[in-house]
Amino acid sequence: MLIATPQSMQFAAVLPLQSGATLRDYSLSFETYGTLNADKSNAVLICHALNASHHVAGTYAGQDKSEGWWDNMIGPGKPLDTNKFFVIGVNNLGSCFGSTGPMHVNPDTGRVYGADFPVVTVEDWVNAQARLLDALGIQTLAAVMGGSLGGMQALSWTLQYPDRVRHAVVVASAPNLTAENIAFNEVARRAIVTDPDFHGGHFYEHGVVPKRGLRIARMIGHITYLSDDVMNEKFGRKLRQTVLAQSGDKPQREGGVDGYKYSTQDVEFQIESYLRYQGDKFAEYFDANTYLLITRALDYFDPARTYGDLSHALARATAKFLLVSFTTDWRFAPKRSREIVKALLDNRRDVSYAEIDAPHGHDAFLLDDPRYMGVVRSYFDSVAKEGRP
Amino acid sequence: MLIATPQSMQFAAVLPLQSGATLRDYSLSFETYGTLNADKSNAVLICHALNASHHVAGTYAGQDKSEGWWDNMIGPGKPLDTNKFFVIGVNNLGSCFGSTGPMHVNPDTGRVYGADFPVVTVEDWVNAQARLLDALGIQTLAAVMGGSLGGMQALSWTLQYPDRVRHAVVVASAPNLTAENIAFNEVARRAIVTDPDFHGGHFYEHGVVPKRGLRIARMIGHITYLSDDVMNEKFGRKLRQTVLAQSGDKPQREGGVDGYKYSTQDVEFQIESYLRYQGDKFAEYFDANTYLLITRALDYFDPARTYGDLSHALARATAKFLLVSFTTDWRFAPKRSREIVKALLDNRRDVSYAEIDAPHGHDAFLLDDPRYMGVVRSYFDSVAKEGRP
Numbered sequence: 001m002l003i004a005t006p007q008s009m010q011f012a013a014v015l016p017l018q019s020g021a022t023l024r025d026y027s028l029s030f031e032t033y034g035t036l037n038a039d040k041s042n043a044v045l046i047c048h049a050l051n052a053s054h055h056v057a058g059t060y061a062g063q064d065k066s067e068g069w070w071d072n073m074i075g076p077g078k079p080l081d082t083n084k085f086f087v088i089g090v091n092n093l094g095s096c097f098g099s100t101g102p103m104h105v106n107p108d109t110g111r112v113y114g115a116d117f118p119v120v121t122v123e124d125w126v127n128a129q130a131r132l133l134d135a136l137g138i139q140t141l142a143a144v145m146g147g148s149l150g151g152m153q154a155l156s157w158t159l160q161y162p163d164r165v166r167h168a169v170v171v172a173s174a175p176n177l178t179a180e181n182i183a184f185n186e187v188a189r190r191a192i193v194t195d196p197d198f199h200g201g202h203f204y205e206h207g208v209v210p211k212r213g214l215r216i217a218r219m220i221g222h223i224t225y226l227s228d229d230v231m232n233e234k235f236g237r238k239l240r241q242t243v244l245a246q247s248g249d250k251p252q253r254e255g256g257v258d259g260y261k262y263s264t265q266d267v268e269f270q271i272e273s274y275l276r277y278q279g280d281k282f283a284e285y286f287d288a289n290t291y292l293l294i295t296r297a298l299d300y301f302d303p304a305r306t307y308g309d310l311s312h313a314l315a316r317a318t319a320k321f322l323l324v325s326f327t328t329d330w331r332f333a334p335k336r337s338r339e340i341v342k343a344l345l346d347n348r349r350d351v352s353y354a355e356i357d358a359p360h361g362h363d364a365f366l367l368d369d370p371r372y373m374g375v376v377r378s379y380f381d382s383v384a385k386e387g388r389p
Numbered sequence: 390m391l392i393a394t395p396q397s398m399q400f401a402a403v404l405p406l407q408s409g410a411t412l413r414d415y416s417l418s419f420e421t422y423g424t425l426n427a428d429k430s431n432a433v434l435i436c437h438a439l440n441a442s443h444h445v446a447g448t449y450a451g452q453d454k455s456e457g458w459w460d461n462m463i464g465p466g467k468p469l470d471t472n473k474f475f476v477i478g479v480n481n482l483g484s485c486f487g488s489t490g491p492m493h494v495n496p497d498t499g500r501v502y503g504a505d506f507p508v509v510t511v512e513d514w515v516n517a518q519a520r521l522l523d524a525l526g527i528q529t530l531a532a533v534m535g536g537s538l539g540g541m542q543a544l545s546w547t548l549q550y551p552d553r554v555r556h557a558v559v560v561a562s563a564p565n566l567t568a569e570n571i572a573f574n575e576v577a578r579r580a581i582v583t584d585p586d587f588h589g590g591h592f593y594e595h596g597v598v599p600k601r602g603l604r605i606a607r608m609i610g611h612i613t614y615l616s617d618d619v620m621n622e623k624f625g626r627k628l629r630q631t632v633l634a635q636s637g638d639k640p641q642r643e644g645g646v647d648g649y650k651y652s653t654q655d656v657e658f659q660i661e662s663y664l665r666y667q668g669d670k671f672a673e674y675f676d677a678n679t680y681l682l683i684t685r686a687l688d689y690f691d692p693a694r695t696y697g698d699l700s701h702a703l704a705r706a707t708a709k710f711l712l713v714s715f716t717t718d719w720r721f722a723p724k725r726s727r728e729i730v731k732a733l734l735d736n737r738r739d740v741s742y743a744e745i746d747a748p749h750g751h752d753a754f755l756l757d758d759p760r761y762m763g764v765v766r767s768y769f770d771s772v773a774k775e776g777r778p
Binding site for chain 1: 407408409410504507508565566567568569571572573575576578579580582583584585590601604605608609611612615617620621623624625626647649651652653654657658660661664665668678681682684685688689691694695
């Protein structure tokens with residue numbers, strides 16, 4: 001069993017951001033799993049997506065249910081094997097899980113940042129991650145890996161620090177957001193910003209949290225993480241059972257003779273119950289300003305824009321690539337991964353691509369599909385063998 | 390030019406609703422175009438979707454920009470030709486465009502209905518429409534026609550009143566909502582219901598409108614009406630231009646040297662600007678309780694549930710059908726129309742089906758695609774010729 005230990009590192013030097021703003025006296029939370037080898041050649045950096053953190057694998061001592069968010073993928077004997085690799089999880093700047101973010105005090109003002117936390121980009125996160133690696137004495141990564149927004153960071157690593165990355169594993173990702181992707185982000189942000197409890201992003205001072213907005217944001221998110229198919233299979237048009245108070249009684253439904261309650265506000269269908277539950281849970285722990293920052297980082301990421309076009313961008317990359325997409329992912333559809341593959345091939349780069357026939361939509365990148373796990377396992381097996389006789 | 394004249398009809402008799410509740414002393418707003426022939430055999434009823442009304446075609450006298458919502462489809466010489474047909478548009482119960490709805494006074498209490506307006510279903514609307522036809526002296530419709538939710542009503546007409554409908558034209562519709570469809574409705578409803586200005590649906594008494602919720606609801610709706618492709622074509626990742634005050638100056642963008650503003654709350658992309666505009670506009674005129682009622686009518690509609698399965702349901706129908714779907718419509722995808730076609734063929738019914746290759750998503754049913762218009766035109770041409778020597 002892998003026991004995880006969260007660590008934190010403080011950075012005094014100013015970090016220049018893409019926007020022109022700067023951050024100073026910030027800290028990054030991180031975890032490591034496995035052992036760094038003598039020549040420091042076996043480090044793998046894991047980049048996280050919207051609702052995740054540095055706690056990638058293992059559990060915390062004495063907390064059984066505290067598995068890291070990619071614990072099925074990473075650990076001893078797992079596809080990314082911590083018996084072979086030294087794996088680093090890091091929480092991004094602006095997040096709400098430990099690294100410096102909107103809930104922390106701005107050293108320039110002595111006040112909590114709130115909405116004044118500067119906009120951070122994928123590129124800024126990669127720069128901060130590179131400084132963490134400097135501090136850990138790691139010059140070159142065996143691999144950088146991430147799914148979704150994490151995949152964008154992995155991709156950006158190969159452009160910003162091409163000589164520090166030997167492999168990039170980019171899962172369920174895209175070279176930029178489509179208009180529809182931005183649209184969903186924008187609706188979620190408007191729900192948060194227009195919640196009267198948001199107070200222009202300085203809600204901490206008012207002792208409230210814009211939970212209404214966070215709930216809506218999360219509900220919208222969940223719809224885009226799942227496929228239409230898996231929603232139909234899991235929930236379909238099934239009505240919610242009302243469980244009676246007396247145990248042993250068969251669950252029954254209240255309501256009319258035909259089973260409908262005929263209400264616009266009560267939960268009628270199971271899918272409604274599921275979404276409300278997900279929204280409620282999220283609003284209890286996620287920071288509203290972090291939500292805005294992370295969705296904006298997604299919106300802004302666009303190496304094609306930075307470097308002229310995607311092929312031109314990827315001419316910078318020298319890493320070898322594994323790309324994985326999932327057939328029913330309509331948030332970051334396979335064609336988006338294929339754009340990256342094409343741009344790599346345009347530059348005659350070494351790229352493997354697996355399009356996994358999985359029903360779970362975007363969420364598939366976090367789930368246990370045996371073909372998916374198999375592809376990642378063989379890729380890392382061959383990475384582990386590199387340079388050996 | 391077709392001049393439209395809104396009319397209203399009062400109904401004193403109690404209307405029993407599917408929920409078990411009743412409505413009494415209600416009125417229906419409607420318009421008619423063209424002339425009812427002597428044997429009253431040329432009437433076509435148009436059923437509307439979420440954000441529409443009885444004002445289907447023509448303009449109001451002296452109001453140039455007041456075209457009905459299906460004015461491209463219906464009028465003299467148009468695909469549904471009012472020189473041949475007597476076309477009726479009717480506003481549904483619970484709507485906010487004239488027929489009795491949540492903004493009106495409940496005769497039982499003397500108070501505005503608000504959230505106490507009873508839940509109405511597609512079947513209830515069809516029953517109310519049938520009473521309107523009774524009052525107009527029309528026994529049998531040459532055709533009933535609708536798009537989206539309107540198509541569900543057209544479909545339901547053929548099940549509830551099989552001997553009163555000769556043809557049903559069902560465009561961009563579905564035999565019921567999927568879990569994903571319900572999910573989008575539910576998020577929109579939660580945005581409205583949790584807006585502090587909703588006041589449990591009795592906001593009229595407080596002199597406020599839950600505009601925040603309505604805006605979010607409409608933004609979500611708009612995303613589902615458009616295809617990913619048309620959004621990319623129309624907006625893509627284009628940034629919003631800031632137009633300078635001095636005319637003649639070239640539009641410019643404020644913000645950083647690279648063109649981004651680096652803001653989480655300002656409009657950065659054109660798609661954001663478009664959605665905010667649509668949300669703002671909608672919140673100015675649409676009623677929040679109506680939004681809840683209409684989305685719930687969508688959720689509940691399910692003839693397969695009512696009659697066992699869809700084939701069994703459509704065994705009741707004796708009308709001839711035209712079904713039309715659009716390839717990029719992901720809200721009511723072509724496969725949903727094909728389910729209806731299959732169930733009709735199971736019963737050896739007369740059905741024509743056109744799957745139109747159009748880029749505009751669900752919205753296509755309101756737009757001028759020449760193939761779509763052509764299909765509807767030829768269908769109605771042959772309806773007009775029926776019974777003639």
